[in-house]
Amino acid sequence: EPEVTQTPSHQVTQMGQEVILRCVPISNHLYFYWYRQILGQKVEFLVSFYNNEISEKSEIFDDQFSVERPDGSNFTLKIRSTKLEDSAMYFCASTLSVRETQYFGPGTRLLVL
Amino acid sequence: DQQVKQNSPSLSVQEGRISILNCDYTNSMFDYFLWYKKYPAEGPTFLISISSIKDKNEDGRFTVFLNKSAKHLSLHIVPSQPGDSAVYFCAAVNYNTDKLIFGTGTRLQVFP
Numbered sequence: 001e002p003e004v005t006q007t008p009s010h011q012v013t014q015m016g017q018e019v020i021l022r023c024v025p026i027s028n029h030l031y032f033y034w035y036r037q038i039l040g041q042k043v044e045f046l047v048s049f050y051n052n053e054i055s056e057k058s059e060i061f062d063d064q065f066s067v068e069r070p071d072g073s074n075f076t077l078k079i080r081s082t083k084l085e086d087s088a089m090y091f092c093a094s095t096l097s098v099r100e101t102q103y104f105g106p107g108t109r110l111l112v113l
Numbered sequence: 114d115q116q117v118k119q120n121s122p123s124l125s126v127q128e129g130r131i132s133i134l135n136c137d138y139t140n141s142m143f144d145y146f147l148w149y150k151k152y153p154a155e156g157p158t159f160l161i162s163i164s165s166i167k168d169k170n171e172d173g174r175f176t177v178f179l180n181k182s183a184k185h186l187s188l189h190i191v192p193s194q195p196g197d198s199a200v201y202f203c204a205a206v207n208y209n210t211d212k213l214i215f216g217t218g219t220r221l222q223v224f225p
Contacts (some may be wrong), residue, residue: 002155031211043157043202045212056212091156098211099145104156 001031003024004105006092014112018079021108023075023092031104032075034067036060043091047076050098071096116140117205119216126179126223132190134219136203139184143205146184148188148215151200160201161188 025032034046047057049067066078068102075094075100079086091108093102118137128133136146144165149157163170163177163186171175178188190197200220206215 006156020174033212035213042217043204043213045214046197048212056210058212091154097205098194101147101159102211102213103159104149106156108155109154 004092006090006096006104006105006108007108008108010109010111012113013082015084015112019079019082019110020109021077021079021090021092023077023094023105024076025092025094026071026096026103028075029094029096029097029103031095031102032069033069033095034077035093035104036088036090037091037107038085038088046077046090079110082110084112085109087112100104116143117203117216119201119203119219121214121215121219123220123222126193126221128195128223129192130225132188132193132197132221132223134190134201134203134221135184136188136204136216137184137187140205140214141184141209142207142209143214144159144208145206146179146186147178147204148175149202149215150197151202151218156182157202172193190221193221195223195225197220197221 026094032049037043048055089107092105095102147162148160151157161175179186200218202218203216
């Protein structure tokens with residue numbers, strides 16, 4: 001069964017460093033998302049992406065964040081200058097059509113020291 | 114932002130019995146609802162969904178009920194199995210967007 005994959009599974013970085021989280025969505029899916037879950041809190045929407053552009057973003061998704069689909073298979077989330085409060089699980093999701101079920105990857109645990 | 118609430122942080126049920134997980138929402142613009150199951154260190158796994166034009170959807174052991182007037186939905190699992198032990202999240206979608214708004218989750222434990 002097709003699934004969303006994410007790399008790395010864990011990432012530890014120093015505050016102020018740049019990180020890139022990678023996702024490979026399900027191959028025929030067209031809509032892509034990033035969510036995050038800070039420990040003990042709910043899963044929060046960050047950004048949605050369709051047709052090579054951002055369709056919607058949350059207040060969390062400020063200028064330090066960017067997304068890209070560089071090669072037609074990968075979908076990346078970049079945090080330019082990480083802060084302590086960026087420590088969280090980051091989940092990628094994809095769907096074939098808008099308002100269809102979103103399928104999630106296993107997540108990347110980011111720890112900013 | 115408490116648009117989607119799951120007021121029970123945990124639930125413990127005996128194997129074979131029914132598990133009922135509840136979810137309340139405040140935004141009347143939500144028109145699509147989903148339940149996800151999550152194990153530790155894994156991503157949410159889709160279970161079942163319901164559109165606001167329905168009041169019930171069933172898939173095997175899982176049934177979701179939607180009461181629009183009360184802005185309440187529930188997930189019934191029957192019979193419950195030990196493998197159902199996980200955190201369950203309800204999520205809602207506004208009619209003019211496709212982002213998921215998640216509840217805080219309910220940890221279900223099914224014991225033998």
